[in-house]
Amino acid sequence: MTQRPLHPRTRAVHHGIRRSQYGEMAEALFLTQGFAYDSAEQAEGRFQKVGPDEFIYARYGNPTSRMFEDRMASLEGTEDAFATASGMAAVNGALMAMVRPGDRVVSARQLFGSCLYVLDILARFGVDVVMVDGTDLDAWRAAVTPGTRLCFFETLSNPTLEVMDIQGIARIAHDAGALVVADNVFATPVFSRAVEQGADVVVYSTTKHVDGGGRALGGIICGTRQFVREVAEPYLKHTGGAISPFNAWIMLNGLTTMDLRVRAMADSALAVATALDGAGVRTIYPGLAAHPQHDLAMRQMGTGGTMIAFDLGSKEAAFAALNRLALVSISNNLGDAKSIATHPATTTHQRLSDADRATLGIGPGLIRLSVGLEHPDDLIADLLGAIG
Numbered sequence: 001m002t003q004r005p006l007h008p009r010t011r012a013v014h015h016g017i018r019r020s021q022y023g024e025m026a027e028a029l030f031l032t033q034g035f036a037y038d039s040a041e042q043a044e045g046r047f048q049k050v051g052p053d054e055f056i057y058a059r060y061g062n063p064t065s066r067m068f069e070d071r072m073a074s075l076e077g078t079e080d081a082f083a084t085a086s087g088m089a090a091v092n093g094a095l096m097a098m099v100r101p102g103d104r105v106v107s108a109r110q111l112f113g114s115c116l117y118v119l120d121i122l123a124r125f126g127v128d129v130v131m132v133d134g135t136d137l138d139a140w141r142a143a144v145t146p147g148t149r150l151c152f153f154e155t156l157s158n159p160t161l162e163v164m165d166i167q168g169i170a171r172i173a174h175d176a177g178a179l180v181v182a183d184n185v186f187a188t189p190v191f192s193r194a195v196e197q198g199a200d201v202v203v204y205s206t207t208k209h210v211d212g213g214g215r216a217l218g219g220i221i222c223g224t225r226q227f228v229r230e231v232a233e234p235y236l237k238h239t240g241g242a243i244s245p246f247n248a249w250i251m252l253n254g255l256t257t258m259d260l261r262v263r264a265m266a267d268s269a270l271a272v273a274t275a276l277d278g279a280g281v282r283t284i285y286p287g288l289a290a291h292p293q294h295d296l297a298m299r300q301m302g303t304g305g306t307m308i309a310f311d312l313g314s315k316e317a318a319f320a321a322l323n324r325l326a327l328v329s330i331s332n333n334l335g336d337a338k339s340i341a342t343h344p345a346t347t348t349h350q351r352l353s354d355a356d357r358a359t360l361g362i363g364p365g366l367i368r369l370s371v372g373l374e375h376p377d378d379l380i381a382d383l384l385g386a387i388g
């Protein structure tokens with residue numbers, strides 16, 4: 001056997017598998033909440049200290065969930081990972097587990113609606129939450145005072161596709177002694193080099209590209225073994241944020257094809273964005289040379305990703321186009337094999353005030369498009385026909 005490290009695509013198929021005494025080929029679904037002990041002494045011992053492949057209760061860990069955690073940690077390049085019930089359980093768990101009243105948290109303001117809500121909860125419990133324009137390194141520099149606990153941002157923002165400079169923000173954070181927590185959903189684990197670029201903790205909603213078929217909720221927190229097992233896990237295991245073993249099993253299956261799917265989706269996204277742009281539609285896609293952070297996106301991810309936003313100018317025009325779509329679904333998931341169009345102003349970001357939406361660039365005519373696995377020519381025909 002060669003010592004050469006296996007490619008991520010290979011590890012996404014094999015890494016972390018645990019086989020039972022039957023030697024089953026597919027990852028086994030251990031649909032069990034608990035584990036029987038040989039003796040009372042063994043139970044006592046396990047509650048004192050769990051070994052690396054020992055389990056107590058599925059809220060703490062489960063063999064199927066652990067296979068998923070090991071595989072994700074391997075792909076992300078972290079020592080360990082904790083799988084959660086949803087992406088929001090991962091965001092909430094990573095942040096809540098870390099902070100105390102009076103801690104300072106600096107966050108990019110370009111965030112998914114539920115991520116903004118979690119920061120509001122932190123503020124309610126006495127955390128000093130400061131929001132900055134995540135694309136402005138000077139704003140980070142001004143806000144990240146010495147002793148800041150953590151910096152949080154979506155590496156590629158939902159839905160306006162602004163690209164945050166992970167390396168630049170990490171340098172500022174680390175100089176101040178702060179940790180960097182990156183929500184990397186839009187970048188996907190396939191294009192992620194977040195840890196290499198300085199992120200300390202990377203969270204994903206695996207509901208998106210990891211599942212890839214819009215079936216199950218899931219999330220993951222990737223980080224050092226110390227952070228995952230001594231900071232994140234105690235919070236999550238006592239507050240009930242663990243993933244269902246069934247969902248972890250779905251995610252393991254999703255991972256085996258994720259690399260192929262996500263690369264095909266990104267290729268199609270570039271074709272679709274180019275066609276929309278060519279038709280005179282105001283198109284936001286980091287893979288287009290005109291995107292303000294195009295160079296950064298290429299350095300950081302090597303692609304523009306699988307998501308596009310475009311602006312039709314008014315809610316009326318956006319709704320008319322959405323209602324004329326025949327192939328693309330109106331829904332609010334992303335990373336699905338089926339292409340999905342979303343009107344953020346009236347759905348995912350409805351909770352925000354008009355002023356906050358305007359600051360974030362979420363206009364009434366903005367449509368977010370998750371490019372799926374259909375043939376790009378069919379998507380382009382559907383979209384251009386609907387835009388009219």
Ligand SMILES: *Cc1c(COP(=O)(O)O)cnc(C)c1O
Pocket residue numbers: 086087088089091112114115154158183185186205206207208217218219
């Ligand atoms: C979807 C999403 C989440 C939340 O994930 P769920 O699995 O729906 O809880 C968090 N952050 C970003 C950027 C997302 O797109």
